[in-house]
Amino acid sequence: MRQDEIQINLHGAHEAIDPRAVAEAIMAVDKILRGIASDSPASFSVSGLSVGSAHISVRGDHYRVATVNEGLTTLSASATIPAGWGIESVTGLVELEHVRLRRGVEGVGLRINEAITAIDGVLAEHARQSIAPPPPSLGSVRGKLYRYNNDAKRSAGLRDYRTGHVVDVHFPAHLTAEVRSALDHEVEVWGEVRRDVEDRVRSISIAGIEVFEESRVAVTLDDVAGILGPGWTGGLDPVEWVRRQRD
Structure with a gap:
């Protein structure tokens, strides 16, 4: 077979395999390939199809196919996102x-060149573990609180000043007034932080909140009175000085 092809093998008795299995297998492999980081456009096609068991060949580009092959070796041994793979690729393998x-599918396998990999429970479990989010940890987030919902879930939205991403904020009942009064202000919140597999903070269940003073305070007439000093009119009465400016 060609070096830019992946053969999907669905093992089962002749005329027993659910046709949806074929469609879902093609879509899963398409997702695996599209999740591979590459400078070349993602363009794939079905290059072969035979029945008995079902054998479908999908043609892509050599780099992506080789990266898939190397990634399968990695995931066969450990729960690690393979080099060059994105989360989408790992999700496609789970699918x-x-x-x-x-119905009728007794096993699933991929053939790339001479390498044949069984897509079994062990491989899929490694894939799932590799993209599982880390356990919650204690931490803090700083940013602008811009959304507030005092519903049964008691939630708010905070835009993290470091990343620009939105973080979901969950707060206990006794902090409701503090969170509401902090709306549209810059705050720092701390508590139990949940991150995704890319270490991005997605949500925080807060134990406390601190509001920072606004960087710009409203200016009143009293604040600017006398700012130019007593000699700004050159000895003239202020009314006379204004009249001369108009003239």
Whole structure:
């Protein structure tokens, strides 16, 4: 087979395999390929199809196919996102393993060149673990509080000043007044932080909140009175000085 092809093998008795298994397997492999980081456009096509068991060949580009092959080796051994793979690729592999639950499918495998990989429960579990979010930890987030919902979930939205991303804020009942009064202000909140697999803060269940003073305070007439000093009119009465400016 060609070096830019992946062959999907759905093992099962002739005329027994659910046709949805074929469609879902093709979509899963398409997702795996599209999640591979590459400068070349993502363009794939079905290059072969045969039945008995179902064998479908998908043609892409050599780099992506080789990266998929190397990634399968990595995930066979450990729960690590393979080099060059994105989360979408790993998710596609998990979805491919689900195809074996379709009627008539006795097993799923991928063939790339001479390498044949069984897409089984062990491989899928490694894939799931590799993209599982880390456990909650204690931490803090600083940014502008711009959304507030005093519903049963008691939630708010905060735009993290470091990343620009929105962080969901959950707060206990006794902090309701403080959170409401902090709306549209810059704040720092601390508590139990949840991150995604890319270490981005997605939400925080807060134990406390601090509001920072606004950087710009409203200016009143009293604040500017006398700012020019007593000699700004050159000895003239202020009314006379204004009249001369108009003239």
